[in-house]
Amino acid sequence: VTWTRSGSVDNPPNLSDHSVAYDSRSDRIILFGGFTTRPSAETWAYDANTDSWTNMTPAFSPPARSLAAMAYDSESDRVILFSGAQQGSEIDDTWSYDYNANNWTNLNPPSRPIGRTGHAMAYDEQSDRVILFGGYIGGSTGDTWAYDYNANNWTRMDPPLAPSTRGLHGMAYDRKEDRIILFGGSAEASGQSITFFAETWAYDYDANRWTRMFPVAFPSARAWPGLAYDDAQNQTVLFGGLDVNGSNGETWFYNFSGNKWTPAAPIVSPAPRAGHAVAYDRESDRVVSTGGRTRTGSTAETWLLGPAPPDVTSPTLVVQAPTEGAILGSSSVFVQGTATDDREVARVEVRTDASDWSPATGTTAWTAVVTLPSGSQSIHVRATDTSGNAEAETIRVTIVPMSTVLLAVTSVSVSLVTLWFFLYIRSKRKKDPLRRYR
Structure with missing residues (x-):
């Protein structure tokens, strides 16, 4: 596999802490919000077939925000957005986006989670529910919620076992195994150091049960990983994140049935980053990573992970x-x-x-x-x-062996000495014209 940088000319700005979701019916990756020099309210759509971004500029949009979460409800053909940070405060609104109508709608459900940042959401296709876990409400939280678009209702699930409180984790829905996969995250209490997690969890909505998976090998503990489920390869893909050493640029694959994480070795990889957003484009069979913070600042780059083309170039x-x-x-x-x-x-x-x-x-x-x-x-x-x-x-x-070189040098030296002696004797005779009479 290899990561390939998009050549799109018109891109979202340098951006981090934004949200993306793949609209499978329209075959577009939808991006909303994020942070540039301030929270953004822009809506963008990416078409992997033409490798192009479009600024959708809908007539009506959610307020600007960062650190929100989005998921695509395929049954209702809507992108669902919840909460995020607006000018430093959390908001608890729920919105839906219709790509075909280019329209955002404030759903205003009667019950809802408390507003938060750094939470994660994924759509459980078999159960037709958007699943939310965790986030920051001042400190980190560990609640599990399910949203039903048709009923416009959030339900707190309260499973008997769940991951510890955390935010900035990654989540993706494994369509084949009907499980929500969660990895990583961080917890921070007031006045205390940050704890990074390297745990892998799976959530079964039908049983309302979280299960910790305990794979033998796994990525390092980190927050802000990008997570997406690759249908074609039946694996969850992780890219990047923030660990104790700073921004990370690793790519990993997780197989739920084998409970195995495998480090990938892409031929080309993006620079390490965190605060990016990742989604899987099913029609193009590509994992798409957008934006994020690298070690030199926020970026507007878009990268696509997929099979490497045939190599016909010689070294x-x-x-x-x-x-x-x-x-x-x-x-x-x-x-x-x-x-x-x-x-x-x-x-x-x-x-x-x-x-x-x-x-x-x-x-x-x-x-x-x-x-x-x-x-x-x-x-x-x-x-x-x-x-x-x-x-x-x-x-x-x-x-030319050195013995030959030395012999040649010696012969030349002898010849030069002989010539010098001959010339010297001759010159002496010329200087003494009476020598013939003596």
Whole structure:
């Protein structure tokens, strides 16, 4: 797999703490709110097929906010938004968005959760309920709620067992297993340090039961992870977040039936970030990550995770030493250079006309030592990437053994001494013209 950066020209602004949800009927990812230099009230729609964002500018919108939560109710064909932070205070309103009509509606349900920030929501398709858990109401909370759009009613579920109080966690609905998957989050009490969680939980609405999963391996404890369920691969995808070391750029896959987290190794990844938002585009089979805070500030980037295209590009190979046509005085020759690739260089090999390929030491920066006989010789170097594409270079050198060089230098030296002596004697005779009469 690989992350690919969107080439969309018209994008939402540099943004963090916004909310997204995938409208499967309209095949659009809907984005609302977030924080730029202040809370935003903009509504955007992303079309992965055309790789383009559209600022929807509806006539009527929810008030500006950040740290809200959204989920798409497929039965009612509505994006549901709840709560968030508006100019530093929490609001407890519930809104629905109809993409086709480009219209927001304040639903004003008679009962509702207390306003909060940093909560998470996911839509349980089989039960036709939007599930909400946790968030911050001053301190962190751990309540579970279910919203029924048709009845316009929030119900507090009060399961007998639930995750501890937390906010800024990630949630996604596993359609195949009919479970809400929760990972991570943080808790902060007034005047106390922040606690990050690395727990994995699953919620069954029909049984009203949270189950802690205890996988053997799992991502590091973190808040603000992006979570989305990939239908095609039957796995929950996690990207990024904030851990004790700062922004994180890891990608992980979770399989519920095997209760297994697997670290991914994308060919290309976005920079580490937190406060981003992630959704799965079912029609395009891509996980889409938008915005967030990197280590250099908020970003407007959109990234898509999907299968990597076929690799047909060979590595770039440079032989730095010896140079072409070099004359060398030793049969033991040090060879070095570099190799780069759009994916990854698997190996670099070196051979001579009289030897087979043997591995060099290193790949992107590599070295080798070969033994050559006297005379004109060739050194062959080959770099191969992880897809099997190869690039080769040949360097021609001349080996002149040091014994030959010393013999030649000695012969030249003797000749020069003899010539000097002859010239010296001759010059002395010219300076003494009477020598012939003595």
